Amino acid sequence: xxxxxxxxxxxxxxxxxxxxxxxxxxxxxxxxxxxxxxxxxxxxxxxxxxxxxxxxxxxxxxxxxxxxxxxxxxxxxxxxxxxxxxxxxxxxxxxxxxxxxxxxxxxxxxxxxxxxxxxxxxxxxxxxxxxxxxxxxxxxxxxxxxxxxxxxxxxxxxxxxxxxxxxxxxxxxxxxxxxxxxxxxxxxxxxxxxxxxxxxxxxxxxxxxxxxxxxxxxxxxxxxxxxxxxxxxxxxxxxxxxxxxxxxxxxxxxxxxxxxxxxxxxxxxxxxxxxxxxxxxxxxxxxxxxxxxxxx
Numbered sequence: 001x002x003x004x005x006x007x008x009x010x011x012x013x014x015x016x017x018x019x020x021x022x023x024x025x026x027x028x029x030x031x032x033x034x035x036x037x038x039x040x041x042x043x044x045x046x047x048x049x050x051x052x053x054x055x056x057x058x059x060x061x062x063x064x065x066x067x068x069x070x071x072x073x074x075x076x077x078x079x080x081x082x083x084x085x086x087x088x089x090x091x092x093x094x095x096x097x098x099x100x101x102x103x104x105x106x107x108x109x110x111x112x113x114x115x116x117x118x119x120x121x122x123x124x125x126x127x128x129x130x131x132x133x134x135x136x137x138x139x140x141x142x143x144x145x146x147x148x149x150x151x152x153x154x155x156x157x158x159x160x161x162x163x164x165x166x167x168x169x170x171x172x173x174x175x176x177x178x179x180x181x182x183x184x185x186x187x188x189x190x191x192x193x194x195x196x197x198x199x200x201x202x203x204x205x206x207x208x209x210x211x212x213x214x215x216x217x218x219x220x221x222x223x224x225x226x227x228x229x230x231x232x233x234x235x236x237x238x239x240x241x242x243x244x245x246x247x248x249x250x251x252x253x254x255x256x257x258x259x260x261x262x263x264x265x266x267x268x269x270x271x272x273x274x275x276x277x278x279x280x281x282x283x284x285x286x287x288x289x290x291x292x293x294x295x296x
Contacts, residue, residue, distance in 0.1 A: 175292065215248025
């Protein structure tokens, strides 16, 4: 009996030892279970964040631009009202014509002054009234205002002589008076002859700002009508229309300022040449009077 009890006691101790040895292994197998749960939840969090960011950015960009995008001069012209477009086109054409006139008249005055210098040199080399007439009516100086003045004066002297008048004695004074009248007739058309295009420059310089202002007023009126219809005062929405309208005023000034400068400049050139023609008139009459006194 004692041996069986001792045996049972030993078996019980061995079983308890086996249970105690196997309990750490069970604890290690059960421990990974809590760590797997957070790992499964992490992808759900990372997938949710990128989806919400693009939408507000697109909305903000649309609100800021008002659907117009980047504004340029060409885009403002294309988007403007047809009436404002017509005003802009007219102002651009007026500016182009002004610059074209500037180039043409610069060439004209340059050529005129060079030809006049050559004519004066030839005129002062002539010795008699027939020589003056021959030089003044030559093809080299055709169309020159001073040559036309001299040709008119000498033609009157030759016509008086052909009529049998004593141009060197009894009819000398009357011949000079008629020659002066012939020169004055030519000289009176000199200003009109040189002032071609000046009226257009004056009209462009004085009227272009008001034409541009009309386009601006019309465009801004349409912008305010748009504000009333859309019930919005967002600057990003109304600013493009106002900018399009103000472009018309800018083009008006762009056309007017050069036109005024060109007009004043060529007025000065015309006046300067008029003074030169007055001096030549006195020189011409003195030469004719001297030749008549000499009997030439």
